[in-house]
Amino acid sequence: MWTASFQGADTPARCMYHTIYWWDVFTRTRSADAGGGFSEQHPPTQAQALSYHESVGQRVEAWLGRRSDEQFLKALRTARTGRCMLSRAIYYLRHNQHHLADMQIVFRQHGIEVNLWE
Numbered sequence: 001m002w003t004a005s006f007q008g009a010d011t012p013a014r015c016m017y018h019t020i021y022w023w024d025v026f027t028r029t030r031s032a033d034a035g036g037g038f039s040e041q042h043p044p045t046q047a048q049a050l051s052y053h054e055s056v057g058q059r060v061e062a063w064l065g066r067r068s069d070e071q072f073l074k075a076l077r078t079a080r081t082g083r084c085m086l087s088r089a090i091y092y093l094r095h096n097q098h099h100l101a102d103m104q105i106v107f108r109q110h111g112i113e114v115n116l117w118e
Contacts (some may be wrong), residue, residue: 002046010102013043019099020049024056026092027063064089 003013017038024034036052038044044052072086082088107114 003043010106011043012103012106013046013049014040015099015102015106016049016053017043019096020053020056022092022095023060024052026088027056027059 003011018040021035021038021040024036025031028034036044036048036055038048038052043049067085072089073084075084076082076088081091104114
């Protein structure tokens with residue numbers, strides 16, 4: 001089920017990797033350094049995804065802890081995903097919600113009842 005698509009929906013592997021990847025990008029100076037050696041076409045195994053998630057989660061936590069209010073509110077050069085770092089962080093949280101909903105659909109299509117919102 002990890003890499004199987006059901007009725008054209010995304011696979012759980014791709015959804016999870018995609019979501020983690022963008023948090024990886026968010027916390028790096030160079031987006032080219034993100035990805036953990038994987039891609040959406042070649043996503044990680046479940047064990048690799050959990051390890052990647054753990055390392056990115058630690059980096060996000062450290063990155064957030066190093067930012068001041070002024071840094072979060074400072075205008076960004078590009079406003080595609082927000083005018084300041086705080087609005088960009090909110091964008092990423094909403095992006096996560098979108099992919100949690102994707103995964104919820106995939107689980108339900110496989111007859112698995114999981115509440116990803118708790």
